[in-house]
Amino acid sequence: MPADQITHKPKLRIGLIGTGFMGKAHVFGFTSAPKVFELPYDLELHTVADVTVETATRAARELGFAHWTTDWRDLISNPEIDLISITAPNALHKEMSLAAIAAGKHVYCEKPLAPLATDALEMTLAAELAGVKTQVGFNYLCNPMLRLARDMIAGGELGEIRGYRGLHAEDYMADPNGPWTFRHDPAGGGALADIGSHALATAEFLLGPITDVMGDCMTLIPSRPDGKGGTRRVEVDDVGRAFLRFANGAQGSVEGNWIATGRKMQHDFEVYGTRGALSFSQERFSELHFYSTEDAPGRRGFRRIEAAPDHAPYGRFCVAPGHQLGFNDLKAIEVEGYIRAIAGQTPEPFNFRAGLRIQTLVETIQRSSAAREWLKVPG
Structure with missing residues (x-):
């Protein structure tokens, strides 16, 4: 079939917070999963956030994001972004997740979910009330x-x-x-x-x-x-x-x-x-x-x-x-299950x-x- 006759799937635009070990692992999952599985969305690496201009611009260039920022709140406020991927330090998970949930975005948060079970409960109830799909990284x-x-x-x-x-x-x-x-x-x-x-x-x-x-x-x-x-x-x-x-x-x-x-x-x-x-x-x-x-x-x-x-x-x-x-193959499997859940095809x-x-x-x-x-x- 000619390339121009391929039916395009809806896009799911991703914003990543943090570009260390697990940030890269999330990206590997997002980029590998569409090549291995038939996903219900086309995944787009939209914006990456990190603490300095140097790390953010390097991550955008090396990992393939179209945009970068040094303020993670830019991802939350951007209406083009559908999914927030959080790989920041553990103590920041709650604030970032609650902000993303309030903005109606799906949240993929690396473990542990939160420093305290009371925090994790607050995050869970907020996500369930908002009807967004969530994933914790236990690949x-x-x-x-x-x-x-x-x-x-x-x-x-x-x-x-x-x-x-x-x-x-x-x-x-x-x-x-x-x-x-x-x-x-x-x-x-x-x-x-x-x-x-x-x-x-x-x-x-x-x-x-x-x-x-x-x-x-x-x-x-x-x-x-x-x-x-x-x-x-x-x-x-x-x-x-x-x-x-x-x-x-x-x-x-x-x-x-x-x-x-x-x-x-x-x-x-x-x-x-x-x-x-x-x-x-x-x-x-x-x-x-x-x-x-x-x-x-x-x-x-x-x-x-x-x-x-x-x-x-x-x-x-x-x-x-x-x-x-390999380790990153397990991340691709994790992403595949999560994306299907966002599409309503399977439970989270x-x-x-x-x-x-x-x-x-x-x-x-x-x-x-x-x-x-x-x-x-x-x-």
């Missing part, structure tokens, strides 16, 4: 191997689930001489909130609601350089752990650890059932390992299941099994209410740690 859940694991658990292949272990460990805060950053701000930081939230989201994605927690949150590096020749006290956890009880009767544990020397991306889980077990590591995230008690004696062991076109939507990216997906994959749930879990674990007792998870 690890988009991995076909996690979806396979959930299907195997739900289908009874592991039997009755007895135990769960989840871990998200990295070492980007392991150096005690590393500077104090926004992640150390009590108004939105700490290892449990920053990366332990992924472990909690995965636990509930696989096994369903967590009902009770016993937390243990520790600060092991008590102060850090403040960038001005002095030091600043660290009041958030470097390691956050919790024992868990699930509604389905299973028990388990999770850990968020950002001082795990040598670990760059260890987002792992193990699930133990009466008929089998699963083991997964983000360090080899195109693999899922399955143990079955139905194998003959002398033939038992964890077998490797490699990602393949049989595990949708892997086949959208590659027709050959075992060739693996992980909206603000789901983000509120994760923040509620984090805060309940923190309160449990302070009280040194088991606590019920609200709601």
